[in-house]
Amino acid sequence: MNDPDDKALYGLEDAELATHPTVFEAGLCADQVVLISGGGSGIGRAIAYLYARLGARVIICGRRSEPLAETAEGIRAACAAEVITQTMTIRDPDQVADLLALVWERCGGLDVLVNNAGGQFAQDSLDYSVKGWRAVIDTNLNGTWYMMQQAALRWRDAGRGGSIVNIVVNIHRGTLQTTHSAAARAGVVYLSKSVAVEWAPLGIRVNCIAPGAIASSGLRNYSREAAEQFRYANPMRRAGDVWDVAEASVYLGSGAADFVTGEVFAVDGGYQMLGEIWAGGEPEYFARGRGAGRFSEPGEE
């Protein structure tokens, strides 16, 4: 991946994740156990690197074993930390229960759960199949819920608290051509707000991060033509990097945020105010509205 355009699109390479400066004190997460779903690639991989570099015991899970192994190997090389990997799908409640059992057995507990796994495909909503709709809801909403509930059950039974960070997307103005994802992520946001209250007596904090356009390998799920437009979809007119989300995850999981719960933290370059992300490419209709507000001569279209 040497093409500078590729880098702008697909983000930091592993060698950079290993050395990128961080605002946090070295050793901040020593003695912490952190479980990260979707830790094999993109934002999840960056979160795994940062936590491991800060001294945490990291467990990553995901559907495919090779990317998980790649992340673990890269982290071993970067900071001599051993990452535990588990190939599984969060869609299956039994596999989620097994994963949490494994974490408890291998690490003796859990401090932070980062629900980063998820995904969607770009398609006009009218064309969604029942199967496609259900797949997105199942992964992003149901899968996240199974993880949250299993972690909370174990925390309750152990008589201790913990912190959950859910990586969602910025849904406040809807999401275009990824309606299924908007519905699922909105579900996670309001689920988080509800259990932030319900689980406060258990000492469990629950927060979300809503990233805007982030340069990451996750953008490979979209056509290059569409993905190249994503970075202009905010007032900063650039994409964020995976580190922006990784540091936000550490912040919310840390003692600095021990008075933060039920919050959605937008890390989006201001996308919640301005900019459009057309996951499948901008329809001709909306091109007619582009540039509205430029002063034009009378009669000029």
Next chain:
Amino acid sequence: MSEPGTRPRWGLDDAELAAYPTVYRTDLLAGRVALISGGGTGLGRAMAYLFARLGAQVMICGRRQEKLDETAAGIRAHLDREIASRAMTIRDPEAVAALIDETWSRFGSLDILVNNGGGQFPQAAIDFSVKGWNAVIDTNLNGTWYMMQQAARHWRDAGRGGSIVNIVADIWRGMPGIAHTCAARAGVVFATRSLAVEWAPLEIRVNCIAPGTIATPGLEVYPEEASRDFHRANPMLHCGDAMDIAEAAVYLATSSGKFITGECLTVDGGQQLWGEVWPHGRPAWFETP
């Protein structure tokens, strides 16, 4: 106000602020210049301590010189660091211009503006005087705006960007008993969202922090019987501390916040979702039968 010593102490003292563990690396703000309004007391003092500890050059302002001096003396005593201060009111646009000028000429730049200066008094809205209403709007909304505009003009003229962090309040479900401040802070939140877009080409980031109930000496302005219940106003059933807000401000102001603008980070123990704050006391109407 009751006799000193008859009420529980609210918040961290100076020695605790100086020693409180932080998540950030110790040189994070080295070479940075930060201006913090309301730096003489409470949250502003805590932020001055943390910013100084992380290596920043700090200027604080506030209305009372002796409070500013207290902060500066404490930072000197506990951290062996010098900070600058200027007594002024943010309500006066000319005083604001002079403050930003002084900061710039003294330190040669400005990187971070924290608008923490503000305040309110609890009262049933129906009894607000015009003067009382105007005072709260003037300090919290207009004063914050003067500071933002002056800083932004300096940044534009210097051809460089900067970062603004506005400390507002947990306005999301309204604030009965302090309706004036709710209006003023909501104004700041939405000015922030507008400016985040308008000033993005200038590379100026603008964000807010909405604290819930934070234990600081500032809580003493409320009647004791009201403040006794403040800690029950969120699902965590305890108050936050000033470092919760100071660390959030650092997060937004530095490289960790470089892709964050127009955002309001609520640091409130979940109060936006559950709990009631009645700074002027809870009317009988709302009692559960």
